[in-house]
Amino acid sequence: MKKLFYTIFACFTIVLFGSGIWCQPMTMTVNNTGDGSDISLGDGVCEVTAGQGDCTLRAAMEEANNNGGFHDIINFNIPGVGVHTIMPGVTGAIPPVVGLPILTDNAGATIDGSTQPGALIGSNPPMTLNLLIEVKGQGYMMPPPALLMHGVWIMSDNNDIRGLVVNEFTGDGIRIEGTPTSTDNNLIYANIVGTDPSGGIDRGNATLSAITPWYAGISIIVPPCDENPVFTKNNIVRRNLVSGNGSHPTPVNRGEGVSITNCPPGDNGFNTVEYNFIGTDISGTAPLGNDSDGVTIAEAAHDNLIDNNVISSNGYSGVGINGLPPSPPITPVARYTINNTISNNIIGLDVNTSKALANGFQGVSIGKFGPITWGFAPSNTVTNNIIAFNIMNGVLVDEQQTDNANCDFNLISQNSIYSNGQLGIDLVSPSGGPTGVVTFNDPGDPDTGPNQEINFPVINSAVIGSSSTTISGTVDVPSPTTTTVEVFIAAMDPTNHGEGMTYLGSTTPTTAGNWSLTVGVLTTSNMLTSTSTDANNSSEFSALHTPVLPVELMGWKAELKESMVLLSWTTASEVNNKGFYLLKSNDGKEWNELCWIPGHGNSTKVNTYYFEDHYPFLGDNYYSLLQEDYDGVNALADIKYIYYSPDIIERIQVFPNPSSGIFDVQILNTDNDPVSIRIYDIIGRMYWSEDFYSGEMSKSWKRRFELQTKQVYILQVKMGKMLVNKKIVITN
Structure with missing residues (x-):
C-alpha cells in the first residue's frame, strides 16, 4: 500500500509540476557489457552516456529500482556473436563499485538473458540451455582479503531472473534476502549458476566460503537474528544448473548449491526448488559438484519443497536438513527445521539413473551437516526419491543430544534406495555416534533416539x-x-x-x-x-528375506560349533517337495553343491533337517539352501555367512560349564574388533546384551554372570566378521 501511494503521488506530481519521474512499466535493452551507472535516473531511458543510448545491466537495474510500483523488463541485445561477459566492479572507480544494484522495487523486474540473439532456453532446461549473457564476479581473481560480492541480489517481490550465467562471485551467485515486509514470489528460472557458459567447467560462486561464513550458488536467506526480523516466502528455483559452487582454489566442503536458511524471529518458508541439476554438468551425466550440500535447509526454515531435481556429486550430502541447538546467549532457543518435503528427486546418480554420481556423505541427511550433528529437524518428509550410490547412507537421521525428541516424526516412504555405501536408512544410535550401524529392535520399542x-x-x-x-x-x-x-x-x-x-x-x-x-x-x-x-x-530397513516356493521355512541357520558348521532348517509345511541342495561358497558368488537331502513330499507337520560341515573354509564361508519341487522348480533360501578361524573357539571361553548358575565369560579380542555379545534362552528370548565399538573392548575381556533358571542358554559372540555360538548349561 505504501508503494502504491508513493507511485500515485509521484505520477500526480508529474502532471502538476513536470517532475522527471517515469510512471509506467519500462522495457530496457542492455546493449553493452560495461558497468557504468545510469546518467539520469527517472527519465525512462537506460543510458550511461548522454545521447549515446548505451545501456548497461547496472544502469537498467538502477532505472528499474527507481521506477517504483511498475514491473520492468530488462532484455539484452549486445552486438557480436558468442558469450558476452559483464563483470561488476571492474571499472576502477574509487571507492570501488562492487556488486550490481540490489533489486528493491516490490513490483519486481524481469531480467531475461535468453533475449540475447542466439541464446536459447529450449524445451527441457537445464539440459537444453545455450546462454550467452555471463555475469561474472572476481572470486577467482581476487587475492585475500577478497571483497564480498553477491551476483544478483534480490530484496523485493515479484522478480524473474532467467537466462543468465552467474559465476565466480565471492558470495552468493543469486541471493534472495528477507526484508521486514517479506521478500516473496521471486522466480529463478533456467540459469547456469556456478559453471562456465558451456555448463561443463567449474566456475563456482561462494568462493569466499573458505574464510568467512558460507555462501551458495542460489541462497534464500533470512539474516540476522535480532530485534528487527525479516521474512521471505514463496520463492521458486526452477530448471537451473547449479554446480561447482564453493571455495576456490581448493575445495574445503564449504559452499552449497542451493541454500534455504532462516534466523528467528524472522521467517523463511514455503519455497520450491524443482527440476534443477544440482552438482552435475549441463547434460546431467557427469560430476560437477558443489563443495558441501547440494541443497541445504537449515535453522528453522520450514515447509519447503525440493522436488524432481537431480542432486548428485556434491561434497557433503545431496540434501541436508538441519536445525540448530540452543547455545545462549547467541542462540537462546533451539531452531527447529520442520515440515520440509524431499520428493521425486534423483540423488546420487545421473539424470538417466544409469551411472553413479555419489554425494560425499548421505543421500539425504536429517540432523547432520557433513560430519557434524546439529539435530533439531523433526517432521520432515522424504518420499518417492531414487537414492543410490552415495558414499555413506541413503537416508540418515541423527538427533542432537540436547534432548531426546529433536529429530522425530521424519517420514521416509516409498523411495527407491540401493547401493549406498552404508545403510539404506540409518537412525543413528547413540545420537551423534558412528553411522552405518544397524539399530536393532528391542522388546516393546521403548526408545528415545x-x-x-x-x-x-x-x-x-x-x-x-x-x-x-x-x-x-x-x-x-x-x-x-x-x-x-x-x-x-x-x-x-x-x-x-x-x-x-x-x-x-x-x-x-x-x-x-x-x-x-x-x-x-x-x-x-x-x-x-x-x-x-x-x-x-x-524405521530402518528390516533383515533380508527371500521368497520361497510352497515349502514354508520356519528357520534356516548356520552355526559354528567348535571346528564344524552346523546347518539346520525347519519346514512348517511342504508341498511337492523333492528335497534340498545345500550349497557352499567362499565368496558368495561361485557356488558348489555340498550335499543333497531328500524332502518329505507333501507334509503339514513340522520337519527339521540337519547337516554338519566338518570342513569349513578358512575365513569366509557362505551357505545357501536350494529347494527343488518334483516338477523341477527351484527356490533359493537366504544366504548364511560364517567366518572360520581355527583359534576362534579358543578365544571365547565359558567356565565352569556346566555350572550351578555362576560362570565367567572370557574373550580375547587381539585385533580390537567391534564385538557384540548376546545371551539367549533356547526359545530365543534375550537375557543380556552388550556392544563394543572397535577398540573399545579390552584385548582380554572377562565378566561374571549369574543365571538362576535351570536350562540351556546360548552365548552368541560376533567379533569382527566371526560369529560363534556356545551352549551354556545351568544344572541347578
Whole structure:
C-alpha cells in the first residue's frame, strides 16, 4: 500500500509540476557489457552516456529500482556473436563499485538473458540451455582479503531472473534476502549458476566460503537474528544448473548449491526448488559438484519443497536438513527445521539413473551437516526419491543430544534406495555416534533416539503362489494398528538388512502386530526388506528375506560349533517337495553343491533337517539352501555367512560349564574388533546384551554372570566378521 501511494503521488506530481519521474512499466535493452551507472535516473531511458543510448545491466537495474510500483523488463541485445561477459566492479572507480544494484522495487523486474540473439532456453532446461549473457564476479581473481560480492541480489517481490550465467562471485551467485515486509514470489528460472557458459567447467560462486561464513550458488536467506526480523516466502528455483559452487582454489566442503536458511524471529518458508541439476554438468551425466550440500535447509526454515531435481556429486550430502541447538546467549532457543518435503528427486546418480554420481556423505541427511550433528529437524518428509550410490547412507537421521525428541516424526516412504555405501536408512544410535550401524529392535520399542528408533518389521515368510506372493511378518511397536508396514524388493548391503529398491506395497498390522501383504508373483531371486512407520516415525530397513516356493521355512541357520558348521532348517509345511541342495561358497558368488537331502513330499507337520560341515573354509564361508519341487522348480533360501578361524573357539571361553548358575565369560579380542555379545534362552528370548565399538573392548575381556533358571542358554559372540555360538548349561 505504501508503494502504491508513493507511485500515485509521484505520477500526480508529474502532471502538476513536470517532475522527471517515469510512471509506467519500462522495457530496457542492455546493449553493452560495461558497468557504468545510469546518467539520469527517472527519465525512462537506460543510458550511461548522454545521447549515446548505451545501456548497461547496472544502469537498467538502477532505472528499474527507481521506477517504483511498475514491473520492468530488462532484455539484452549486445552486438557480436558468442558469450558476452559483464563483470561488476571492474571499472576502477574509487571507492570501488562492487556488486550490481540490489533489486528493491516490490513490483519486481524481469531480467531475461535468453533475449540475447542466439541464446536459447529450449524445451527441457537445464539440459537444453545455450546462454550467452555471463555475469561474472572476481572470486577467482581476487587475492585475500577478497571483497564480498553477491551476483544478483534480490530484496523485493515479484522478480524473474532467467537466462543468465552467474559465476565466480565471492558470495552468493543469486541471493534472495528477507526484508521486514517479506521478500516473496521471486522466480529463478533456467540459469547456469556456478559453471562456465558451456555448463561443463567449474566456475563456482561462494568462493569466499573458505574464510568467512558460507555462501551458495542460489541462497534464500533470512539474516540476522535480532530485534528487527525479516521474512521471505514463496520463492521458486526452477530448471537451473547449479554446480561447482564453493571455495576456490581448493575445495574445503564449504559452499552449497542451493541454500534455504532462516534466523528467528524472522521467517523463511514455503519455497520450491524443482527440476534443477544440482552438482552435475549441463547434460546431467557427469560430476560437477558443489563443495558441501547440494541443497541445504537449515535453522528453522520450514515447509519447503525440493522436488524432481537431480542432486548428485556434491561434497557433503545431496540434501541436508538441519536445525540448530540452543547455545545462549547467541542462540537462546533451539531452531527447529520442520515440515520440509524431499520428493521425486534423483540423488546420487545421473539424470538417466544409469551411472553413479555419489554425494560425499548421505543421500539425504536429517540432523547432520557433513560430519557434524546439529539435530533439531523433526517432521520432515522424504518420499518417492531414487537414492543410490552415495558414499555413506541413503537416508540418515541423527538427533542432537540436547534432548531426546529433536529429530522425530521424519517420514521416509516409498523411495527407491540401493547401493549406498552404508545403510539404506540409518537412525543413528547413540545420537551423534558412528553411522552405518544397524539399530536393532528391542522388546516393546521403548526408545528415545532419532525417529524414536522405531523397531523395524520382521518378515517371517514370503510364499510364491501361481498368481501372487503372500508376505507376512510381525512388528513390535507400541501401537501396531496405527503403524504402516512398507515392503520392498531389496538390494543387498553388508549388514544383510538390505535397502528398499523397489516399493511393493503397504499394509497395517493387527493389534497383535501381525501383518500380511499380497503382491504380484515374485521370483526366488527377489530378496525382500521392509520398514515400519508410526506417527511419521519411519524405521530402518528390516533383515533380508527371500521368497520361497510352497515349502514354508520356519528357520534356516548356520552355526559354528567348535571346528564344524552346523546347518539346520525347519519346514512348517511342504508341498511337492523333492528335497534340498545345500550349497557352499567362499565368496558368495561361485557356488558348489555340498550335499543333497531328500524332502518329505507333501507334509503339514513340522520337519527339521540337519547337516554338519566338518570342513569349513578358512575365513569366509557362505551357505545357501536350494529347494527343488518334483516338477523341477527351484527356490533359493537366504544366504548364511560364517567366518572360520581355527583359534576362534579358543578365544571365547565359558567356565565352569556346566555350572550351578555362576560362570565367567572370557574373550580375547587381539585385533580390537567391534564385538557384540548376546545371551539367549533356547526359545530365543534375550537375557543380556552388550556392544563394543572397535577398540573399545579390552584385548582380554572377562565378566561374571549369574543365571538362576535351570536350562540351556546360548552365548552368541560376533567379533569382527566371526560369529560363534556356545551352549551354556545351568544344572541347578
